[in-house]
Amino acid sequence: MLSFRHIRTIIDKEWAEVFKNKMVLFTIVLMPLLFTALPLIMLYVTTGSTIPGGDTADLPEMFLSVCGQMDSASCMQVYVINQFLILYMMLPLIIPITIAAYSIVGEKTTRSLEPLLATPISTEELLIGKALAAAIPAVGATWLCFFIFQILIPLTGASQQVRAYVLGPTWLLGVLVVGPLMAIAAVNFAIMVSSRVNDPRVAEQMAAILIVPVLALLFGQVAGLLVINQQLMLIVISALIAADALLIYLGARLFQRETILTRWK
Amino acid sequence: MIRTENLTKTFALRKNQPPIQAVQNLTLEVKEGEVFGFLGPNGAGKTTTVRMLAALIRPTSGSAFINQFQIGRDDTQIRRSIGILTETPGMYERLSAEKNLSIYANLYDVADVKGQVEKYLRMLGLWNRRMDEVGSFSKGMRQKLAIARALLHEPRVLFLDEPTSGLDPEAAKLVRDFIEELKSEGRTIFLCTHNLDEADRLCDRIGIFKSRLIAVDTPANLRQRLFGRRVVFHLRALNPEWVETLRRFEFVKEVTPVDNRLLVRLDEPEQYNPVLIRKLVECGADLQFVGEIRHSLEDIYLQTLQAEE
Incomplete structure (x- = not known):
């Protein structure tokens, strides 16, 4: 049976270490703030006018279904702001990678892994603790920034239709469900890599590969190949649940105490 | 345990x-x-x-x-x-x-x-x-x-x-x-x-x-097993005849004269040292000190590893 005391202790330890590192703290705070400010600025700048030379006719045909009865200016704003939804989904993926990638390989380099593994903690408790320690700040920061974004939207002068859209099911699914699922995938992948390599930089670089599918979504929408709507969100959620289950399973399987201890140089 | x-x-x-x-x-x-x-x-x-x-x-x-x-x-x-x-x-x-x-x-x-x-x-x-x-x-x-x-x-x-x-x-x-x-x-x-x-x-x-x-x-047993036990008698002056005198005792395994000292190998010095001391005094030896030569664990360790190789 899992010991929540052990899991809590690992989270506590990881946070105590991570938050002493100013650069990591900077990454956790700066990027969400940036991703909150940018859409607000975008909305403020584009409110009350269509983008010069822009018209809904310029938008990908598939996207027009998202706009429904919106006026052309609002539809344009929703199109622009929808790109930022992808960034919001990416945040919980980017933020924890640094923490998670360093989690096992960092313990290897400081030689603290052996005494840690000599305690009665189980592999599952250790991995859950490390995963949560990386995922919670990322999801928390994303949700906090989304909350700030929602509060500040009225100040941009965006129309009611736009405000309703960013509080609609597509955005809520994206931020509240896809985000945490992305975080779980990211931390498990990063921890898995971290337990197999000997250099923290390699772990970080390899874990960053996960951003590629999300970028595919972004460019897919920009190119008009897909539209981020509720249907697509449900497909993404299903795929992420499957990916998370696979990554958790592989992470636990690939974390071989003996190999980690004896092959580490 | x-x-x-x-x-x-x-x-x-x-x-x-x-x-x-x-x-x-x-x-x-x-x-x-x-x-x-x-x-x-x-x-x-x-x-x-x-x-x-x-x-x-x-x-x-x-x-x-x-x-x-x-x-x-x-x-x-x-x-x-x-x-x-x-x-x-x-x-x-x-x-x-x-x-x-x-x-x-x-x-x-x-x-x-x-x-x-x-x-x-x-x-x-x-x-x-x-x-x-x-x-x-x-x-x-x-x-x-x-x-x-x-x-x-x-x-x-x-x-x-x-x-x-x-x-x-x-x-x-x-x-x-x-x-x-x-x-x-x-x-x-x-x-x-x-x-x-x-x-x-x-x-x-x-x-x-x-x-x-x-x-x-135990370190003591390993010492004994490898080197036996040796006692050193420090004398004011050494008469070569005393070497033979000590060798006549059954319990003495080896006697080596070195300068004014006699190195004696035997199994139970606690029991036999008094006998040897009495004999040397009877022979007219001026005994200054008596002590046991204790091999270090390093000697035991190196000897054991050498024997293994």
């Missing part, structure tokens, strides 16, 4: 290389309250043995029991019931000494975390530095902290891997004194060390190990 039967560990390296047998058929018993010194050269398999006994890695074959728990079957109970000082302290350098110990006290499910942390920080003289980052500690302080970490949950069996390695003489003495204190509390200690003088002083029995156990006994 610790019992192993034909414990073996083989490491498979790369595909084209033959596997390495790090530990071969180790059969050993360490009794409760005993300090057992595990001596061997670098790469002999000492750390691998400790890792197996601490349920960190699995043996390839054979079995071992720690506190009645079997490795490979009761690993969590074993880890719960032992304390281990690993080769390198491996502390969290950015965290304070107190935080480091609190983390481990929680992982060992200690009931009174604050109390135990305070007890060992005070005992090892680190209480005043408890809030300092471990990164600012000297090597000796880190080692003491690592020993405290191994004791937080009051284990009855301790594995200490090179506890004084790399420490200055003062810090090494502090650690050694503390080990003696643990010994007096009746804890079973499995001590891997390169420091033969330390092993001689602390250990009830020693095992000389190089992939396999070459010799195991």
